[in-house]
């Protein structure tokens with residue numbers, strides 16, 4: 001098998017797996033308990049907070065553990081809007097057309113409660129325009145939420161500039177960094193980020209675990225009411241095994257980041273080179289830079305992406321059309337149409353997301369299969385001549 005779908009999820013690293021084991025068996029104490037037996041689980045929560053804070057350049061008590069990226073995104077949007085409503089004032093969200101459904105669907109939901117939402121458009125590279133962001137800001141704007149890096153085409157937004165603008169207007173700046181955390185360097189201090197979502201399974205940790213970073217000067221209402229966990233903002237006994245796995249994965253992602261980034265970019269560029277050289281009528285979606293090191297996304301004119309994915313699957317190659325979340329969705333990817341592709345073109349696109357465990361042989365084998373499959377599908381296609 002050749003796995004080229006790391007934006008959908010990553011293989012939990014061995015170290016994360018072993019870090020979880022004690023907390024799935026003998027170290028089962030509730031971390032809130034007062035006896036000695038609970039100190040090890042309690043300690044791993046502290047260690048995870050310190051580790052993540054070190055990578056993000058923030059304070060450990062600004063990290064709140066959650067059940068993943070979707071939960072963190074929901075919390076920050078619903079929390080900021082609810083807080084504004086509790087003050088008896090209207091709310092306005094500024095976000096982008098590129099966002100993950102965890103942001104987009106939450107914004108659509110909040111509209112039902114009277115919240116206004118502006119979706120900033122993007123250019124052909126997938127980048128927002130800063131003047132348009134500034135123009136969208138109103139007295140009601142409670143939050144600017146712009147993803148650090150896109151899950152489909154890998155575009156990395158000018159986060160530091162957005163942070164400056166948000167700061168200038170005194171608006172909370174949130175970024176969905178689920179694709180970026182552990183893969184590219186992020187400094188919440190330097191980049192002026194007030195809130196950030198991340199998810200362990202996108203950086204070598206277990207599924208169902210993530211965190212929200214929230215700068216201390218901002219307060220949002222609790223996501224879950226109950227016990228005193230997570231400073232009483234996200235109650236419920238912590239997912240200790242998951243957090244232990246996330247801690248270990250974050251540690252390794254932090255120390256290996258530079259090496260992995262360079263290697264992935266090299267491998268990704270090799271793949272782009274081979275695909276564009278060997279397959280006619282094919283395009284890279286989005287710009288080469290600024291782009292996540294492991295992401296490439298191609299449009300194969302006249303080819304049905306679903307049919308192509310099946311042929312790749314038959315050859316043991318895992319890739320994805322659009323995003324994993326929309327692969328069962330008959331609508332064309334909004335990310336692809338927002339960078340200027342027609343609906344028909346959007347149905348002809350495949351995403352490959354590599355990581356440090358992939359090899360040149362993986363890439364060469366994939367391009368070989370891709371070349372034959374594309375030729376075969378075009379031979380029998382009515383949409384290609």
Ligand SMILES: *Cc1c(COP(=O)(O)O)cnc(C)c1O
Nearest residue numbers: 068069070100102151178179199
């Ligand atoms: C995967 C992903 C999410 C959702 O994260 P989960 O932990 O799977 O809920 C949110 N945003 C982006 C950009 C993602 O890639």
